[in-house]
Amino acid sequence: MPVIGTNWSYRMLLGSWILLLLLRHSAVRGASWTYTGHHGQEHWSDSFPDCSGKAQSPINIKTSNVSYDDSLPPIQPVGYSMPGSTPFTLLNNGHTVQLSLPPTMRLRGLPNNYTAVQLHLHWGSEAHPGGSEHTINKQVYPGELHIVHYNSDRFTDINQAKDRMNGLAVLGILIAVGPSENPAYANIINNLQNISFAEQSVGVPSFSVKELLPNSLDKYYRYSGSLTTPPCYQSVTWTVFSDPVHISQSQMQKLRTALHSTPESTSPALLQDNVRDVQPVNQRTVYSSFVVQEALSVGVVLAIVFGVIGGLLLISVALYFVIMVIRRPNSHIGKV
Template structure:
């Protein structure tokens, strides 16, 4: 999760004032203000608790006190449409605030979800988190803020206990995942940066793995500038599967450039390299690797 979130807040609250660094939207994944230069412009990107990370399963710690994670209201999408937005870095879907998470120390209310992907199709990577050095083809992030301690997202995102993000690793197979078509089928309507469209509301829980009890938990950061170290990460052990055709559409249909720009730039490889774990621990809610790792969603 990332300053996808900062961009999202700035768009929702035009009068909101941030630091000059946070308002500078010129960062990229490669190029002049690419990943290796982020910390020069956004100091927290050089912090010691950055995300994403590589989860080495033999070095994780089983914590029997980690409760099952329960999404609340994810299936109760109501009649109002969702908003799908291309912010030049990813596709963002705004979520109603009645969606929240149970199983964390505080109540966390949903804000938005977004995707990260690669450029080469299956087996070329695209996820932000990796497990034992292996990346998935894409990754979904569902972003929440601590609504029990903070009045809004902008106040929470700079606090250590301010955000909770669900990370869902996405791999490819032969079968189409109908849940993800609720997003993918509408990407053509926001092909260029800053384009926004209403899409039919849908069951957000259908995007998640079936097994929500087995996950990895660690403290980290937003995965793009300004890289605030404010995220309680939950990375599910079970991965979700989409078809190769769905992945191809995700990787090739969006542009990071605006509609009026002459040089069109495909929005690809929008994932950050894994960061040093340093002295952080990655906890697991399960004792041993067993059971299925794939889900049709």
């Protein structure tokens, strides 16, 4: 038993060390791409060829085109509610706020088992309040949370899995604004003031990550796609939940204004609008784990209403002529 415990502790330490290197590498490389400008997303493929691939993310999920798959089970988070006592690391990497996750957090409900690595957020600004990357029927939400996992059945760590087919699995959680504060998201948002500038990090007491998810884990869309930031590897199995979570307006305001995309030693620039444009679906199929009830458009509703009115008018006219035909012979009775 002592040997097993030692090996487990060593693997935990090694995993944390690798993750820290990856986070630092991400922060260092952060200056090589931006969302707008000379290094903006329209130029990503110049340095990262995969960004021009045919299976890129995010996408607009058009519900009339999704295919229902009754074999898709509910998502099963393992260890999300009890991630342990070791603090998480919250990092401003210049592109987003990123929270490290322990390897005790895993994901089931996919063809393979996946181990959690990190989660991060996307958001807009006051000028451009749409902050979600995925859209549903072109509806944009104020924000989006991504929880990143690697395929631990096939690979030893995320560095091995990141550019391999089915190497990664990402949960996409759409974020809307509601009337009250979300205590789970407060664990992240209330600590943003401590990492205001790029490359800053802070320890955050561990909390139930499951509380960041929507209540219905059986209603989602599934498709094959990519990372939404460079290097845009097309290795991601995406699960985008149908139901959004809600945070308060004040929480959303903090998210939009608390962080800078620049280090403290340089001219400050707010970290906002870290959203990639919607990418073509091309020949990919988007599956749903539930039967999508299509909402009728205004045009369809009006067509139905006018159709019913027209049908009633036709019936009324037909009845009128029937009555007239019946009454006409009777009008000659008694006349010579």
